[in-house]
Amino acid sequence: MTNSGTLLRRALLAGAALLALGLGARPDIQASAAGGKRVCVSWRHFQEERWRIDEAGIKSVLGPAGYTYVSADAQGDPQKQMTDVDSLLSSKCDAAIILAQDSKAILPAIAQAKAAGVPVVAYDAPIDSPDVLFVSFDNIAVGRLMAEAMVKARDSGNWALIEGDASMSIINLFRDGQMEVLKPLIDKGQIKVVAKQNIENWKPDIAQAAMEQILTQTNNKVDAVLAMNDGMSTGVAAALAEQKMLGIPLSGQDGDKVVLNRIAKGQQTVTIWKNANLLGQAAAKAAIELAEGKSVSGEKPFKTESGQTQPSLLLAPIAITRDNLNLVVDAKWIGKAELCAGVGENPPAACK
Amino acid sequence: MPAASIRARIISDKVAAAAGLDVRLLAMLLVMATIWLALHILTDGKFLTPRNLFNLSLQVAVVGIMSCGMVLVIVSRHIDLSVGSQVGFIGVFGALLQNSILPINGAATCWIAVLAMLGTGLLIGLIQGLLTAYGRVPSFVITLGGLLFFRNAAFYINSGVTIAPLNKTFQLLGGGLDGTIGAFWSWVVCAAAIATVVVFVWRGARRRARHGMATRSPAMSLLLIAIWSAGIAGFTAIMNAYTQPKSTVAMGVPIPVLILIVVTVAMSAIARKHRFGRHVFAMGGSPESAELAGIDTRRMTVAVFALMGGLCGLASIVITARLNAGASVTGTMTELNVIAATVIGGTSLAGGVGTVYGAIVGALIMQSLESGMILMGVATPLQRMVLALVLIAAVWVDMVYRGSRST
Numbered sequence: 209m210t211n212s213g214t215l216l217r218r219a220l221l222a223g224a225a226l227l228a229l230g231l232g233a234r235p236d237i238q239a240s241a242a243g244g245k246r247v248c249v250s251w252r253h254f255q256e257e258r259w260r261i262d263e264a265g266i267k268s269v270l271g272p273a274g275y276t277y278v279s280a281d282a283q284g285d286p287q288k289q290m291t292d293v294d295s296l297l298s299s300k301c302d303a304a305i306i307l308a309q310d311s312k313a314i315l316p317a318i319a320q321a322k323a324a325g326v327p328v329v330a331y332d333a334p335i336d337s338p339d340v341l342f343v344s345f346d347n348i349a350v351g352r353l354m355a356e357a358m359v360k361a362r363d364s365g366n367w368a369l370i371e372g373d374a375s376m377s378i379i380n381l382f383r384d385g386q387m388e389v390l391k392p393l394i395d396k397g398q399i400k401v402v403a404k405q406n407i408e409n410w411k412p413d414i415a416q417a418a419m420e421q422i423l424t425q426t427n428n429k430v431d432a433v434l435a436m437n438d439g440m441s442t443g444v445a446a447a448l449a450e451q452k453m454l455g456i457p458l459s460g461q462d463g464d465k466v467v468l469n470r471i472a473k474g475q476q477t478v479t480i481w482k483n484a485n486l487l488g489q490a491a492a493k494a495a496i497e498l499a500e501g502k503s504v505s506g507e508k509p510f511k512t513e514s515g516q517t518q519p520s521l522l523l524a525p526i527a528i529t530r531d532n533l534n535l536v537v538d539a540k541w542i543g544k545a546e547l548c549a550g551v552g553e554n555p556p557a558a559c560k
Numbered sequence: 561m562p563a564a565s566i567r568a569r570i571i572s573d574k575v576a577a578a579a580g581l582d583v584r585l586l587a588m589l590l591v592m593a594t595i596w597l598a599l600h601i602l603t604d605g606k607f608l609t610p611r612n613l614f615n616l617s618l619q620v621a622v623v624g625i626m627s628c629g630m631v632l633v634i635v636s637r638h639i640d641l642s643v644g645s646q647v648g649f650i651g652v653f654g655a656l657l658q659n660s661i662l663p664i665n666g667a668a669t670c671w672i673a674v675l676a677m678l679g680t681g682l683l684i685g686l687i688q689g690l691l692t693a694y695g696r697v698p699s700f701v702i703t704l705g706g707l708l709f710f711r712n713a714a715f716y717i718n719s720g721v722t723i724a725p726l727n728k729t730f731q732l733l734g735g736g737l738d739g740t741i742g743a744f745w746s747w748v749v750c751a752a753a754i755a756t757v758v759v760f761v762w763r764g765a766r767r768r769a770r771h772g773m774a775t776r777s778p779a780m781s782l783l784l785i786a787i788w789s790a791g792i793a794g795f796t797a798i799m800n801a802y803t804q805p806k807s808t809v810a811m812g813v814p815i816p817v818l819i820l821i822v823v824t825v826a827m828s829a830i831a832r833k834h835r836f837g838r839h840v841f842a843m844g845g846s847p848e849s850a851e852l853a854g855i856d857t858r859r860m861t862v863a864v865f866a867l868m869g870g871l872c873g874l875a876s877i878v879i880t881a882r883l884n885a886g887a888s889v890t891g892t893m894t895e896l897n898v899i900a901a902t903v904i905g906g907t908s909l910a911g912g913v914g915t916v917y918g919a920i921v922g923a924l925i926m927q928s929l930e931s932g933m934i935l936m937g938v939a940t941p942l943q944r945m946v947l948a949l950v951l952i953a954a955v956w957v958d959m960v961y962r963g964s965r966s967t
Contacts, residue, residue: 374941406940412722412887413879417619421934424612425603428805442722442885449884450736451805466724466885550725 246276247495248301248326250292252309252333254281258484259307262332265488266305273496275302286313293317297324302499305491306340307331311513327498330518331491338516341504343491345482346522347378351385353527354459357478358434359389361457365431366402368422370415370444372436374406382436382461390434402426407440415443423451432457438464438479445475463528465542471530472551472559482525483539494521533558584906584961588921595925599932606935610802614811617799618735618882620920620927621816622647623897625875627919628827629868630902632837635844636864637911638692638699642706643872643898646684647891648714650677650876655723655886658730670729678873684710685869689862699865707895714888724885734881735814743800746812750796757788816878820920823871828916840864845912900947901926904954908962925950 247270251259263279270277280296282289286309296304297320304326308314311334318337321328330340367390372379393399403422407415415435423430428451435441441460448454454475460467463481470476494504510520528536533556536542548559600607626643633640654677662669688706692699725731732739741749761781768775776784799817800810831837843850843857851857880886905922907914926947933943 403934403937405934408940408944409889409892411889411892412883412885413622413890416883417615417931418934420615420619421612421931424609424615425606425935425937439722439887439889442724442887443883446736446883446885452737453805464722466722469724 244274244276245302245499246278246300247303247305247492247499248296248299249277249279249305249331250289250296250307251279251281252289252307253284254279261484262488262491265485266492267488268485269489269492269496273492275492275496275499282309284309286310289314290317294320297321297326301326303327303329303495305329305331305495306335308333308335311336327495329491329495329498332487334512336512336514336516338512338518340518341494341498341507342510342512342518342520342522343487343494344520344522345487345525347381348385348388349522349524350461350480350482351382352388353385353525354382354436354461354478354480355386355389355434357527357529358432358457358459359393361477362432363393364398366400366426366429368419368426368430368433369401369404370418370433370435370440371404371406372410372440373408379406379436386434402430407443410437410439412439412443412446415440416447417443419444419447420450423447423453428453430456434459436461438462438467441476441479442466445470463536463541465546468528468533468536468542468547469549471528472533472547472556474530474554478527478529480525481528481536481541482523483541485539487523490521490523530556582915582917585915585917585921588905588918588925592921592925592928595928595932599928599935603932603935607932610798612931612935613798614802614814616924616927616931617817617820618814619931620923621735621814621820622875622879622882623894623901623927624820624920624923625823625871625878626868626894626898627901627905627923628823628916629864629871630898631827631905631907631914631916631919632831632840632864633699633868634899634902634907634909635831635911635914636840636861637844637847638861638864639899640688640699640703640706640865640868641895642684642688642703642710643868643875644891644894644896645707645710645714646681646869646872647876647879647894648888649710649717650680650684650873651880651890652714652718652723652886652888653677653680654876654880655726656718658727659723659725659886664725664727666727667729670727670733673727673730674733674877677877678870681869681871681873681876682866683869685866685872686862688869689865692865693858693861711892714890718886718888720888722885722887726881726884726886730877730881731884732881733815733819733877734879734884735816736882736884737804739816739881740799740812740814741818742812743810744812746796746800746810749813749818750792753792754789757792758785761785816882819874819878823874824916824920831916836860836863841912897923897926900951904951906958922954925954 249266267277278296278299278301280292282292289309293304293306294317304321306314306328308330314335315337318328318335318339322339328340330342332344334342371383390399394401403425405418405422407418433444433456435444435458438460441458444458445454448456457477459478460476461480463479467476467479471479497504504519504521507519507521509517512518526535533547537544537547537558548555551559596608606612630640630643654673657673657676658664658669662672688702691697691702761784765775765781796813799813802811803809804811839850839855839860842853843855843860847857879890883890901923902914902919903909904925905915905918905920907919929947929950930943933946
């Protein structure tokens, strides 16, 4: 189903791209200033809300360093992204940051950049080539931090695992990280995994129904729920509320505002927060270092999908719990009023 | 087909017709009973418990409500692929309305949100219906556009940010801890439902007699009333046997389930008794003859889609209230569950044939398997594979059954 959905989307996008070509449109390249040194950025789909945060991070580093920010948006079409990179390269770049729509379809563009001597940063999404620097969040750390915070809240008893869509390989990275922490405890028999479910499309309503069934099956004998993202944790929380069990350890990922509010209210333990602004800054710094022929500080080898080795810069995400809610407020991710809405007695430090 | 089995089929059909029973529905109920028993055994006796049946009835409500509308859409030779996206969009819209626009507290907020959500659904359905009927664009294309448009609109209107919590009164419509009508009112509704059955059977018999049609024997009428009453009372007893956590207070019938029952009965009445429903079936059976017979097929099409949209609004109210959050991904792919339930329930994709009750049973079968397999701890991909096979098997058996009848 996911496949046919993607196929359909691709077909429609291809149609849109053809239309754009037919109108004689050139890739809409935007430059903030002319002349000087340039870092070119190819976005895969800039309309999604999050990338504005990344862009702000990139610009905040490039500007003061005397670099010009040039960008193009592929609008979700790998074909258009090829043309975009082509045009960007011919407009002369000192380094390129590419958020690839497809880790393999982008390879010809990478080869071109290599031939032109332009270093490439693969941003956030993998590019299956040894010739790029991969800058992303450490997804194994996401799982590890999540499990660590949960174990700190409760290191024994019956655990339910709510995992993301089984067709997405990224859940394996999350799970690997979780198991680094949990496996020893499971082997010792201290933690018992009483249920494990993958949730189709990470949907909250499906997670809710699954959690209802898990609670029915175990007769409410669940002590902690390790959910892989915040959307699903919202479904789990609704199911727990039906059984007056809200408040048992519950995890998530993404820093959803609703979830941060639940953490403030003591109804959820942790959410893993990835500050996209920091990722943008890191990528911009690396791009400048590469453009100036320096080696990138802190890079480590990373194995790509096809098993090749590429240099990488993996940022650690942050586990947000009751104790460090001030971080999200300080970063202006959420307002204090929104964070602390409905917090009763015994508010967390961030709400005082 | 051997002659003996044809004769057996004819006899069984005659017996059923004399009893005024729908053989197909009976067969489906039998299949469902078998599945329930099997799941009960496979889950070590956890499936047929008040708690699980309570869960099941809640979990089936959303798809059930939408299936009622989808029956008419498919019967009229159309399809609505946008229903899941509509649910997502209307849900985010309704949550925004409560959480950001209106004051969050107070019952007024709830009812304004409910009306706005129903109205939005109706409006979306109306527009899609108009484009299909008067624009002469196939409904597949229009609603495919709707699917993409509203899925993204759901994301766009709040930048994909989940909205919670919702209005306290509104939450009741989702059937949470307080969203049930309690033991006493459950019995009141039960008594009213049984009284309605008695009146219907009695009036039906009188009407048949007046028009000189074959009537069932009084014993058969009594049996029919007894079966229905037992079913209704049994259901009520089960819902009342489930108690609130750590207490002995009975839950009773959840509000979403009550909504589903009302929608099912109303839509079934519209489909079978009302002129509108009959025209939809006539149109689905043969659009040309329906038009020649003076039925305004375009207006019917608009009405069918508007009705579908309204039911999407209702389903969205239930799903959003139940989750106590407006999330933009809600309802993704639900259109496929709705269509599957409708088709398993015996609605023909060729149009002209289908029943509302069947669609509800279809939805129940799918949800039973899904919920039951989670109780069993079956791995998720395997669950999906089983559901896919059930869908194919159900339609195949139906085709064989229909094929053997027409010969």
